[in-house]
Amino acid sequence: MLLTANIWADILGIVLLVVTAIIPVYFFVMNLLTGRLKERFIDYHWHFLESFHIPWDEEHPMPIRIWHWINLFAFIFFFFTGFYIRYPFFAYGRNLMRYLHYVAMYACFGAFIYRIWFMFTTDDYQNFKYSRKDLPVLLQVVQYYIGLKSHYDHISKYHVIQRGSYIVIYALIPIQAFTGFALVWPQALLGFWAGPFGGVAALAGWMRLIHTLLMRVFLMLAVTHGSLSVYEGFPSIKYFWFGIPDPLPNVHGHGDDHSGGGDHH
Incomplete structure (x- = not known):
């Protein structure tokens, strides 16, 4: 049964990889056909910059930026070493790949605990709450991302689908961590059940099967998140990763170098 499940897991994994490859292409084509690509990257007109009234360092606090930096490098190691462990494509690298995979695992899980701590020791958890106001916005967001609407109502820092995807990711990280730790210490974590x-x-x-499938799910979510962050919030990306702020006239008292903010992280 496990052998059959592994075969189907590999088939599903290939499907997920194909979908992952299509995602950035889809967003590029959709933004090109709707004119958003020209408006945002050639004319450099980002509507969300006109509606935000908080400084960059409040919209994207340093603890969250650090968490993303750790995750970026950890996930790069995860995906490369994980695929090698599953499908070794050169000789004599398994021990090194396992070691790098474990290092990335500890870094990512430690950063995740830090993220949860930050969420509940500040008011950041408020950004993940749902309300009845989200229901009508859900259809707007779907229509926006398939190119049928030019905008949707911004009623919170993260839109309704974005919040849901983050909650799913936060739920999957402990599962992925446990399945990974179970492969390192199988007797201690699995022996009693x-x-x-x-x-x-x-x-x-x-x-191992669950761990492998979730790796592909995380890759798909990471590519989706990265694509949307670029196409929907490039000015935020500039500040978030490189500390380069775009000036905003609607933010006062902080200076142009600290103004603005998007809703894409």
């Missing part, structure tokens, strides 16, 4: 699954080795096989 492995009986119904045919023993520790068999249950570890299922953990």
Whole structure:
């Protein structure tokens, strides 16, 4: 059964990789056909910059920026080493790849704990709440991303789908971490409940299968997030990653170098 599941997992994994490759192409074509590409990157007109009234360092606080930096490098190591461990494409690299994978795992999980701590020790958790106001906006957001609407109502820092995707990611990270740790310490983490699954080795096989599939899901989500961040909030990207702010006349008291903010991280 596990062998059959692995075969289907590889098939599903290929499908997810194809979808992942299509995502940035779709957003490029959609932005090109709707004129958003010209408006934003040639004319450099970003509507959200006109509506925000908080400085860059409040919209994108340093703890969240650091968390993203750690995740970026950790995920690069994750994806490369993870694919190698699953499909070794050169000889004599397995031990090194496993070591790098473990280092990235500790860094990412530590950063995740830090992110949750920050969320609940500040008012950041408020940005993830849903209300009945989100329901009519959901259709607007869907229509916007398929090119049928030119805008949607901004009622919170993250729109309704964005919030949901973040919540899903935060839920999947502990699962991915546990399945990874279970492969490092199978007896300690799986031994006491492995009986119904045919023993520790068999249950570890299922953990590896789940871990592999989630790796592809995370890759798809990361590519989607990155594509949307570029096409929907490039000025925010400039500040978020490189500390380069775009000036905003609607933010007062902080100077042009600290004004603005988007809703894309």
